[in-house]
Amino acid sequence: MHSHDVSSTSPATGGAPHQATTTERGAFALARCPCGWSGPARRSRERARADAAAHMNMTEQAHPVPG
Numbered sequence: 001m002h003s004h005d006v007s008s009t010s011p012a013t014g015g016a017p018h019q020a021t022t023t024e025r026g027a028f029a030l031a032r033c034p035c036g037w038s039g040p041a042r043r044s045r046e047r048a049r050a051d052a053a054a055h056m057n058m059t060e061q062a063h064p065v066p067g
């Protein structure tokens with residue numbers, strides 16, 4: 001039974017890379033990731049892309065290298 005709850009770190013789904021993309025909602029754009037994360041609504045699509053990039057960078061660093 002692997003039912004451990006990790007609240008500080010988001011569990012990676014099979015080690016799949018985060019694929020954050022931007023989506024538009026009305027006049028706003030926001031970044032979303034299949035992991036369930038979503039960024040704040042931005043007025044600029046570029047801002048949303050920056051959020052997506054930041055999320056992927058953050059999650060990358062959050063993964064400790066074993067060994």
Ligand SMILES: [Zn+2]
Pocket residue numbers: 018019020033034035036037055059
């Ligand atoms: Zn993600």
